Every structure is written in C-alpha cells, then in structure tokens.
Amino acid sequence: MKRIAFALVAAAALAGAVVTTAPVSGQSDGEAAPIYGIKLPQGYRDWRLISVSELAGGKSDNTALVGARMALEQLRAQLGNDIAIQAFRDGKLPFPDGAMIAALHWKEVSSDENDKILAVGFPGAGLRSSVPQSAVNVQFMVKDAKKYAATGGWGFADFTGGKPGSEALHKTCFPCHQPAKDRDFVFTRYAPTP
C-alpha cells in the first residue's frame, strides 16, 4: 500500500507537466517548501549550465499522466550555483555545503517555424525541432550536510509558478534520489563542453 501511495503522489507530481502553466517571473514570494524549509532561490536563472535533458512518456494507461496531449514531453535544463559547478568540474564528491542545483522543466512542443526553415536548409532530412513552450516547474537540491543529515545531506524543493509543492510531494524526493547514492544522490552528469 505504501508503495502504491508513493507512486500515486509521484504520478500526481508529474501530472502537472501535461498542463500548460503560465510563465512566471522567477521572483520568490517568500513561501518556503515543506519539510526542508527552502525558499525559491533568487537569481537561479543566472546560474551556469550543468546539462540538459528530455523526459518523455505516455505509453501508459495511467490517466493521471496522460492528459490532453498524447504524451508527457519535457525539455529540461540543470543549472548550478558557483559551488555546485566547481564541484562538478572538479569531480568532487560529496558536494560541499552550499552547493545548489536547479532543475528547470518546460513543456516541450514542436516548433513549426523552425521545421519550415530546416526543410529549406536541409531538404529531405525530415528534421524536427522541439523547443520549450511554457514553464512547468523548477526543483532544487540544496547541500547542507548537518541540516539535512537525514536525507543524504540534501534539502529538496519543488516550485510551480513560484509556489512550493505539497508535503506529500516533497516526501517523494529523497527516496527517488537514493539510487544515485554513489554520486551523492545527484542524477545529472556534467555535459561535456563542445
């Protein structure tokens, strides 16, 4: 039962991803996320790039996840503050106190305007461009080995439209990150510099 409840809350957390949310300014309204007490960090949009990713799904009969669109599709960027970026570049584990990682999630859509241009520049290649349509949510990991000793030294926070998610949602963060224990609970790897 516990596992089913966890899965339902986790599914509900992702379900928001199939709803179009309006872009927000990134300004904190001062409300702290439950459990960990983390407020929306100011200026995180200026942090440096760790990596990018895509999350896609929908081969499922789980109606909580499959909304108006045929599938969940997100483009994602992971940014780090100076301490986090330095640790990634140095391959330093565990991350030092003060490291903060932001995961920015956007609803992904096909770009018709890009596709038209690609069809002219690269005829016959069938190229398709996907871009962010709207902001979905942003999630943070904040390192404080003492304060968050019970959760691997990390505090977790999730914000949608500047508002923190529920306590039930935040209870799912650490269990989901546990499989990455040998990388200090961080899934994202630093993307190579082209």
Place this chain on the structure above:
Amino acid sequence: MKRIAFALVAAAALAGAVVTTAPVSGQSDGEAAPIYGIKLPQGYRDWRLISVSELAGGKSDNTALVGARMALEQLRAQLGNDIAIQAFRDGKLPFPDGAMIAALHWKEVSSDENDKILAVGFPGAGLRSSVPQSAVNVQFMVKDAKKYAATGGWGFADFTGGKPGSEALHKTCFPCHQPAKDRDFVFTRYAPTP
C-alpha cells in the same frame, strides 16, 4: 544546382552529428573560423542560459544524414553573454554590438540508469529520459553591425573539437538564418523562467 550544392554542404554539416565526437575542453586553439574571422570565445560555457532544444530527424533516404544510428538526435542549449542575455530579457531588437550567442550541440542518448529509476518512482508511466552522450559542435553568432553589415550585422562561427568548420560550411549560416530576419536573424526565443 546552387540550391542542391547548398543542401549538400548543409547536409554534410549536420552529418557530423551522427558521429560520436570526444568531449573537448572548450579551450581555443586560436584558429579563426573562415569568412568571419571569429575565434572560439573563451569561457562561453559560463554564459547564461537562453533556452534548450532538441533536433531530431532521419525519416529520410539521405544517407549523408542517416548514419550508424537510426536517426539524428541532438540535445541543444543556447547560452548568451551578458549583452545578449540583457537584450533577450528586455526584448531589445536588433541585438546591440557585442552580443554573442552560443549554441551547444550534444549527441542525445537514452539514459538506461535514469529510466530504471523512473520505472520505480513512476510505475506504469513508461517514462524515458534522454541525456547528452557526447559533444558534437558549438556554433556562435557575434553581433557587430558595421563589421558584419553584409550578413545582417552578425558574424557566424562553427567549431567541432575546437577546430573551425570549412568555408563552404560557413557560407550556409547566413542564408539559413535569413527567415528569422524580423527577430534579427535569431531563431532561439528566451525560455520562460519556471
């Protein structure tokens, strides 16, 4: 004929994307890109995030584009220096002199390790995570209205493994960007802040 030649060069430019290239340090070797004379800008990996995107293709009989993998798949990030980021945020067009935009391209692969974790956290959702496997190339737009008056005020540069691409390749940049003339030849839109 001219159009076919252009398409072939453009296809060759993209073809590199299906070959796995080794990550490079991002250090310039001092060699300037042809036509525009732009050297690999130092520190571009520290610029701030404009947006992210995905490029996919391969529904094609164009063997130059369809390599060992079944399709071309790239995750991409667009970064801007301070002048470019400010212009994006202010909605300022044309971009002021000194604006620089970097487009970082990675070969995209499925992340089996992420997918296994997602299957536990979100059972039945069929979630798939894609991440950068290796660096492909990086492209730049550098604004100098006088110096690059003949190409919309922009200089273009493409580097793979720190080495600039050919003159033929660089001849394709501006024609391909012309459809975005009403946005000062820049395709990328600033991604909303979640």
